[in-house]
Amino acid sequence: MNAREKILAKIRHSLQRDDLTIEQVQIMRNRYTEQPRGILPDRAKITKDELITLFVDRAQQASAIVETVTNFKAAPAKIAALLTQEELTGGICIASDPDLKLLSWGHNLSVRYGAADQNDQVSVTKCLCGVAETGTLVLISSQQSPTTLNFLPAVHIVLLATEDIVSYYEDAWDLIRAMSHLPRTVNFITGPSRTGDIEQKIQVGIHGPKKLCILLYKKDSIL
């Protein structure tokens, strides 16, 4: 018996039963299709508009910066203004989503697309959705949006359509399950990187981004 068999045998021995029957296995697996949810907090059982307010409130509580742009096309200008404010004059690394590539990134910004490296100070990505219950962004790793964009740069800017704000984590997972294949990584991101390891005082920007900036826009204004 190898270690795997031994451990499984020990488990069954402790539980005083044999391996499950095929029928029992099917019953257990049926639960995956049912996807039962547990107890969902009342705070996000609200209207779509209220969800946006809740999202913004929770995200800001978690020290994310939340700004609005009039439409998707206005994002580069807004980002350029934010970076000037932060005195970040280096380039930005952008996820290579087709609609991000279609934007005019002039404004004296030096841009490149792809995975981030240690020299990138600023990254721009989209996200799958926002979760209102805690102001959380959900990002999916892909060729277009490599995970390093979310963690290496000091400033991470995320474009989020208000139509893509959902109530619960479970809602986000419904969206992910509907995708054709599982990504390598799903990131829930809520505010910037932080640590309480120095005398329990929260310090921002230990390994991940020091600033997380969420740009909200209305979807039908992409064109």
Next chain:
Amino acid sequence: MKVGLFVTCLVDLFRPQIGFAAIKLLEQMNCTVVVPPQQTCCGQPAYNGGDRVNAKKISQQVIKLFADYDYIVIPSGSCAGMLRKHYPSLWSDHAEMFQRANALAAKTYELTAFLTDIVGMKNVNVSYAASLTYHDSCSGLRELDIKQQPRNLLATVAGLTLRELPDCETCCGFGGMFCVKYPAISNKMLTDKIANVQATNVDVLAAGDLGCLMNMAGKLKRDNSPIKVFHIAEILAGMTDNPAIGEGMQHHATAK
């Protein structure tokens, strides 16, 4: 209403006045109080010390002795918790004893819980002009949900000012055998508790468990503190003219 009083071994030895105070309060509420003379200990030392065999034997004794009362009342949250919560669990694998333990548990109450929740005492009709802070003993608080009851009763003592104790729900460090097995840790917990008590600047410290009270009084007196320590029963029964815990007949000498 026939109430069997479980005096507790600590009260029996160190502070009989608490037993008499409990009787006075119960009789004030028209209970007939009986004190079975064969009672000894609830069995907590054995139980918490890991001697399950003796804990069961002692519990059997108590269950038998107190079987025929309408209620059992105890001036101690930890002993009441022992009977209410732990006796049934001691007998979970023995149907008959489990039933008897449950029957006993169902009619066992800590004193202030009984006075408030069962007989609905609205006013203790005593006066005591003093400021007081109350320590929530752990077992009473967490096993029996005793929180508001002592405060409600104390609020009816004329002239008494209640001040909430900072960290009132934090353990005082007594823990039965713990304080003599791990005296240094116990002392640290006790020192922190006493610092909180002294910060309230009260005249009196009260609680519902004599173990906690002796622990805290012992430290207050070692520190030469003028703060008087009483069991809540003594205050509610108006027995505060007698020396407080850890004070002798010369207690009214000026504080050092």
Next chain:
Amino acid sequence: MQPQNKNFKHSVADALKNISLQTALKNLNTGFVSKRRTAIENLPEFDQIRDYSVEIKNHALQYLDFYLQEFEKQVKQQGGQVHWAEDADDACHIAIAIAHDVNAKLITKGKSMVTEEIGLNKAFINAGFNVVETDLGEYIIQLRDEAPSHIVVPAIHVLKEQVAENFFEAHKQFDSNRSLNNPEEIVSEARHVLRDKFLSADIGVTGANFLIAENGAVIIVTNEGNGDLTQTCANTHIVVAGIEKIVPTINDAMNLLRLLPRSATGQEITSYVTFAFGSRRKDDLDGPENYHVILVDNGRSKMLGTEMADMLRCIRCGACLNHCPVYSAIGGQAYGSVYPGPMGAVLSPSLFGIKHHHDLPNASTFCGRCEQVCPMRIPLPKMMRHYREQEFTQKISPLTIRAGLKSWAFVAKNPWLYHLVMSVVSIALRVFGSKKGRSQRFLGASSWTEFRDIPIPASKTFHALWRAKEQK
């Protein structure tokens, strides 16, 4: 690093004298304790979620063999490898074999209690690999060559001045006149130093907060982002996880996710919750090519079906530590185990044997706060009492204590003897004790009187007085 096996009483004495530790522990109470309270007040469904989560975990443990196999199947489908380790040595051997296999030089680590439990760092180092902890707290204790003192904030006992000292000592590449006076400067330096490590690591090792059976997800719940950089930048990612971390579905885990950060630090959610699904995809631009999960038993399977099974529900939030008055008095290192505090008082004897940790279940007043705050409703005092029972029957507890308990039990079982003994002791206290109503010394009571007076009874025993009254 495994804590040294110092005598508990000596460790406690050292801890009580340690001024920086005591200062740090004071902060703990006002920090995490009050933040947790606020977080829970803002989630009215907290208790319901707790109950649901307890059911989920109990179910998962009841079918642990099934769910582990489901998890394994999913991970393999995503191009990962799953290894099974019966004990700590096995787990370390597997990890070392992987490291040899990929010719690793540098290994970065995200924070993982199970890797502390199995002594992985030491095993790697002995096998010739360079290991760097990347969680700031773990990095600090690695520099100090100390054991963690808390399961969530391992360097909680270290003051910022001490961290600065350690950084000056370890980071000679920087100007020795630089300022490290405030936390921002310390954090900035740590970011800089560890950034290099992430990017040059050959292997990243992380733990797992949850393992999901339905789709093979490995979930880490972090704030720093180091776990993410550890698992994304290196070409090989090794996950080490206890087998009890299994949860059936993602939706199930979301309930536990609502409990964990609130119970641990009072946050509604941590900055990052990351779900890893195997190795780099064909068209990914980053991510590890090699993905391994090491499932560790190390005594867990033995706990199933016993009094200790409830402990397997633990989600390592640390709430019990934060609320424990004993932990707050002595800190984590005094416990002499990687798992300190109330959860450690149960888990340490469960995994490592009661003989090695016989003090831990005893060093508790059973105040019950741990059980009160445990999000997974683990009956910690009851389980500690169970170990006390084992110690009593196996004669592990000291003879004096057992003899004392047995004597008292004998007295309690014989009312006539009880009354006699109480009367005699009452007389002795009144005769030999002081007239002041308290005594600073009393024969045989030095553990008490070292720190406090003994109140002297004012009269005969209650029963003596009552008997006299009744006879009138």
